[in-house]
Amino acid sequence: MKIQKLGVLFCLLAGILLTLTACLDSTSQPSTSEGKTETENSADLGENVVNIGFSGPLSGSAAYYGEKILNGMELAIEEINQEGFEVNGKTYKLNLVALDDKYLPNETAANAKRLVEQYHTPIIFTPHSGGVYALQVFNEQDKFLIGAYTSEPSVTEKGNSLTIRIPPSYHGYLEPFTTYAMEKFGTKLAAIPPVTQYGQDWAKALIPFWEEKGGEVVYESSVDFAKDTDFFTILTNALKKNPDVLFIGGPSEPTAKVAKQARELGFKGGFIVMDQAKLDEMQRLTGSYEFLEGSIGTMPIIYADYPGVAEFVDKYRKKYGKDPGSESGYHYLTMYVLVEAMKAAENVEDAEAIRKHIQDGLDAIPEEKKVYVIPRVDENGAFKTNVRVGAVENGEIIGIKVN
Template sequence: MKKRKWLSVLVVFTIFFLSACAQSSGGNGEKVVNIGYSGPLSGAAAYYGENTLNGLKMAVEDINKEGFEVNGDKYKLNVVALDDKYLPNETASNGKRLVQENQTPIIFSPHSGGISALQVFNEVDNFIVSAYSSEPDIVERGNTLTVRIPPSYEGYIEPFSDYAMDNFGKKLAAIPPVTQYGKDWAEAIIPYWESAGGEVVHKASVDYSKDTDFFTLLTNALKEEPDVLFIGGPSEPTAKIVSQARQLGYDGGFIVMDQAKLDEMKNVTGSYEVLEGAIGVVPLIYTEYSGTKEFIDKYREKHDKDPGSEAGYHYLAMYVFVEAMKAAGSVDDAKLIREHIEDGLTNLPDDKKVYDLKHIEENGAIENFIRMGVIKDGEFEEVDVE
């Protein structure tokens, strides 16, 4: 019995040892850095999650063609992706697993609830949270190992609202998603709308994880005869709300939260005509920076569809982190890598600049540009933001 017991222990130890070796070295002698990802890969937000992961994986594939050197050692990257179903508690569990089993110095999270869950323990467990969310509170908590990639949504509140009031009217019906992100957006835009002389005639919320038919929700909102609907969330269900509002006879405007992308919504509605009067962020396909066209072309070839900004930002962020690792002289010291993010931005090759990121603030926010667009006369049109 003792011999069998020791044999079992030996087998377990051998498996663990081989697993650790697999995580630290590649097939050709290169060392491997595991990069964590926890996002929605199933459920209503799965399309959004897949897009974020696609951008990250594309960057890793490109980087691994030649690998990269840190202190004379050659490295390649390996993405370890886990599904959190858009649930913060699942993100937290995934984060613990990624750190304990895969020693990930960086974990990408594409939703504010998940980011918040990781921030509870990331400083203790020593990993960077690569935060893809425009929630301003993410970088206001004093978390020293958080890097927020996209711009804060606070910059959209005024231009979106002013354009909607000027072009459609002052009566707003707010129907944000039930997520914390949706609540925070609503709590930011509603006071501004009212302070600017507008009236909020209806407030409700929608749970995209449960609701697929929005007719009752919209019927109640449209009874108040709003001029503008405030909506948002993942592109696909947001587009369905627009379509069903049109079917109910609504002909006003839409303020669209930045998570939803107008070009992706068009793929659901079938045309921009249905989206007439929608105000949102500028889609990546209408953006022109030094590395944008090459990325779009490669993404289309690989995935047979247009990339959204979430794919572009994840692609770009991975390159920034690699450049930061080079400058830090470390692939696993999260604090040191975070200290060299500015170097990562400075040393980023021009042909990888899908967006033009400036510098990182002390709180972890990367400075970015605010750009907005509208659907007017059945076409996309960018609007200058003063």
């Protein structure tokens, strides 16, 4: 009888220990709820921590795009946190809290509410215009700054006082992209932008510009990268119209698949590539520049000659084992701008005060951190950077002069 009682007691204790172990394991891992992937890096940062929010695609077809952004942010934060930064006699460090929104604006809004209420983030970065628009509904009321990584100009032209737009407007690409493609290949365009808000806005800007320059739009449709992995039908329909140029874009990975499949279906013309996709990344994904010959898009950061590029690219390659994209570079730089703005504002919490000192942040960036040279932020919050354009010719990327 005693042996049986001891056996029962042992089983009960073992069950309790297993339950406690499971609880401890679940609390020590990044949490996942409602499909959100959360990462947080707050260990051993000390008492004075500023949480930086991010809501972007960390799963699905645009996950690689979101990963590159986080890599740039994390690289800057690691460097900044080596010594921290001082505001009003206190030394602060940064903590990145990243939530997955799967490129869905409603998820971006839900994530932002959580980031502000739970983590008190003074700024939330999001890399798609649909997400920016969703946040602009309430960010001034909830008093957080939006770090908008989109070249859609309307996100700052709407007059939202707590938005900064990081990359240059895509309007600067319309003329060089159109001129190059028409001169090299012809005037018939098939437009196949993504269904995202950003893709549709880009198309609404490019198509009338193309027509104003004497071009003809022979086919127009959209692709949903969240659902489509094979593009045979849409490309077949487009190629039946004998276009000289295809307008494509979105994240690099699915855009590369579209370009490759178009070539496999016999397309010999050129590609106009939206600025979200990057030519060097598309080459790595397709395996050859052969599929991208005649493409025009943004110049990859690894070929830029800004003061801080060489050091940044070297650090990025050592840490992540691959080349950075412009998303990585812009967010790396913006983390330094943000810290300098907090110093100038003498405040790490007040989004309005930080926004007022963004220009001071730009002015204070050390030369070795200038992976882009951004002379000023305009009155609406847009960083003013010149566009840089590249094209694939004879198996390599060459620079294209922009007037």
